[in-house]
Amino acid sequence: MTLPERTVERLSEYRRSLLQCLEEGKTHIFSHELAELHHNTAVQVRRDIMFIGYSSTQRKGYDVRELVDVIANILDSEKGLNVAVIGVGNLGRAVTTYFVGKRSKLNIIATFDVDTTKIDRVISGVKCYPLSRLKEVVEANQISIAIMTVPADSAVEMAAQLVEAGITGLMNFTTVPLNVPREVYLDEYDMITSLEKVAYFVKSPRE
Amino acid sequence: MTLPERTVERLSEYRRSLLQCLEEGKTHIFSHELAELHHNTAVQVRRDIMFIGYSSTQRKGYDVRELVDVIANILDSEKGLNVAVIGVGNLGRAVTTYFVGKRSKLNIIATFDVDTTKIDRVISGVKCYPLSRLKEVVEANQISIAIMTVPADSAVEMAAQLVEAGITGLMNFTTVPLNVPREVYLDEYDMITSLEKVAYFVKSPRE
DNA sequence: TTGAAACTGTGATTTAATTAACAATATTTC
DNA sequence: GAAATATTGTTAATTAAATCACAGTTTCAA
Ligand SMILES: NC(=O)c1ccc[n+]([C@@H]2O[C@H](COP(=O)([O-])OP(=O)(O)OC[C@H]3O[C@@H](n4cnc5c(N)ncnc54)[C@H](O)[C@@H]3O)[C@@H](O)[C@H]2O)c1
Ligand SMILES: NC(=O)c1ccc[n+]([C@@H]2O[C@H](COP(=O)([O-])OP(=O)(O)OC[C@H]3O[C@@H](n4cnc5c(N)ncnc54)[C@H](O)[C@@H]3O)[C@@H](O)[C@H]2O)c1
Numbered sequence: 186m187t188l189p190e191r192t193v194e195r196l197s198e199y200r201r202s203l204l205q206c207l208e209e210g211k212t213h214i215f216s217h218e219l220a221e222l223h224h225n226t227a228v229q230v231r232r233d234i235m236f237i238g239y240s241s242t243q244r245k246g247y248d249v250r251e252l253v254d255v256i257a258n259i260l261d262s263e264k265g266l267n268v269a270v271i272g273v274g275n276l277g278r279a280v281t282t283y284f285v286g287k288r289s290k291l292n293i294i295a296t297f298d299v300d301t302t303k304i305d306r307v308i309s310g311v312k313c314y315p316l317s318r319l320k321e322v323v324e325a326n327q328i329s330i331a332i333m334t335v336p337a338d339s340a341v342e343m344a345a346q347l348v349e350a351g352i353t354g355l356m357n358f359t360t361v362p363l364n365v366p367r368e369v370y371l372d373e374y375d376m377i378t379s380l381e382k383v384a385y386f387v388k389s390p391r392e
Numbered sequence: 393m394t395l396p397e398r399t400v401e402r403l404s405e406y407r408r409s410l411l412q413c414l415e416e417g418k419t420h421i422f423s424h425e426l427a428e429l430h431h432n433t434a435v436q437v438r439r440d441i442m443f444i445g446y447s448s449t450q451r452k453g454y455d456v457r458e459l460v461d462v463i464a465n466i467l468d469s470e471k472g473l474n475v476a477v478i479g480v481g482n483l484g485r486a487v488t489t490y491f492v493g494k495r496s497k498l499n500i501i502a503t504f505d506v507d508t509t510k511i512d513r514v515i516s517g518v519k520c521y522p523l524s525r526l527k528e529v530v531e532a533n534q535i536s537i538a539i540m541t542v543p544a545d546s547a548v549e550m551a552a553q554l555v556e557a558g559i560t561g562l563m564n565f566t567t568v569p570l571n572v573p574r575e576v577y578l579d580e581y582d583m584i585t586s587l588e589k590v591a592y593f594v595k596s597p598r599e
Numbered sequence: 600t601t602g603a604a605a606c607t608g609t610g611a612t613t614t615a616a617t618t619a620a621c622a623a624t625a626t627t628t629c
Numbered sequence: 630g631a632a633a634t635a636t637t638g639t640t641a642a643t644t645a646a647a648t649c650a651c652a653g654t655t656t657c658a659a
Pocket of ligand 1: 272274297316333336339376377488
């Protein structure tokens with residue numbers, strides 16, 4: 186059984202707050218506390234936790250440590266997953282720098298670019314490969330996720346190559362909608378759309 | 393009446409495809425064509441277009457020019473909106489560079505940072521101001537939208553300052569959930585969560 | 600000019616997600 | 630240790646979003 190997308194997202198968010206709690210020495214947390222940290226309700230939190238089949242033993246709230254472990258069990262892959270960044274421009278560099286070392290179960294281990302001046306350059310310890318070596322490097326390193334930050338006009342072609350290379354998860358930051366086979370999970374973030382949406386609601390606030 | 397969020401997003405996306413069509417000299421488009429360009433259905437497209445009260449006169453599909461204008465009327469503010477980027481690090485720089493000149497109705501006209509070495513520096517024609525001048529510059533330039541790319545630990549404090557300065561639309565790229573008054577529209581993009589979601593669905597594909 | 604084909608616009612239905620409501624149970628208070 | 634309180638887990642109700650189904654054009658082909 187797979188969880189609803191929104192629940193998966195919230196679990197990821199909860200986990201970060203929970204880890205924060207652990208650091209602060211907080212061992213138990215109530216649903217309404219966790220809700221308050223994110224902007225949602227206690228019921229929503231309990232519903233999400235119900236989905237993952239965890240339940241608190243005492244009425245002292247959830248055991249933070251246990252809950253973190255259960256979430257990790259759901260979200261993380263045992264051995265971690267390997268990730269590549271495609272297109273090492275402004276955004277690609279920012280993302281690479283940002284993610285390296287951030288999540289122990291998600292390792293950015295390669296970047297790719299067409300620009301020959303970028304090949305072999307190392308960003309935050311991650312080496313840049315030429316596109317011609319895409320399939321080879323993906324296979325050799327069992328890379329399953331690609332973050333795509335190439336220019337819009339290469340997006341469609343690039344996505345096809347990534348699928349062909351064996352990628353099964355794709356984060357698309359270009360503002361070009363992509364089509365991928367059902368077995369590849371696609372997440373698209375369109376920053377222009379987000380900004381235009383903000384602008385719309387600034388112009389026309391919800392009463 | 394305000395439109396559903398998802399409809400607003402799709403309208404933004406449709407518009408870009410439609411502008412592309414215009415460039416290619418395509419004057420009319422069917423709902424199923426537009427649907428195919430994005431990953432959704434013809435009914436969804438028609439439903440969205442119905443929401444904005446446009447209807448095609450002929451059965452040659454929608455008039456692209458007209459539709460673009462109707463969408464612009466919905467999404468854009470007459471005189472455009474002014475935008476500031478807060479925190480000119482890796483991401484802030486990428487975003488600023490990216491957006492300048494991109495959308496004529498959304499003008500990035502200032503950036504802000506605490507780092508004194510960044511003050512007065514100009515990125516893509518946009519000047520960086522010290523935080524101490526936030527309110528002044530926001531008011532003087534009628535900035536209504538802020539894109540927040542500051543480190544996580546300044547996020548909450550910064551959001552409060554932005555609201556206080558009069559911002560009514562906020563895009564939050566920090567991975568810290570924020571609370572803002574109802575009258576401020578908040579859009580949060582949590583890249584870690586997105587990546588973890590992709591990882592989850594790579595690990596546990598849907599059915 | 601008639602009949603089929605191609606699309607649109609929209610009520611009705613379905614599905615997914617959220618929220619409400621509350622019984623069950625542990626904890627605290629007296 | 631009985632009553633009051635706090636919190637969870639879950640069923641039921643609500644809301645929001647997407648999809649179905651189809652009547653009503655318009656166009657086209659003969
Ligand atoms: N910069 C941003 O903040 C931002 C925001 C939203 C969306 N985006 C999108 O992200 C993408 C990249 O933006 P950017 O600002 O980093 O652009 P950029 O021009 O700085 O970087 C693009 C990089 O991709 C490389 N490249 C070009 N063709 C390639 C290919 N076929 N395969 C691999 N690499 C290739 C280029 O050499 C360059 O290094 C664009 O599609 C843009 O629409 C960027
Ligand atoms: N880089 C990415 O791709 C990426 C991805 C997802 C999320 N984020 C988030 O975006 C934020 C910025 O990331 P980054 O990689 O650009 O970091 P960065 O360290 O490169 O940049 C942060 C910038 O903010 C400035 N700053 C610090 N405190 C400030 C304050 N109180 N007010 C204004 N400016 C301040 C710093 O001087 C610096 O210029 C972080 O919260 C990060 O979690 C970044």
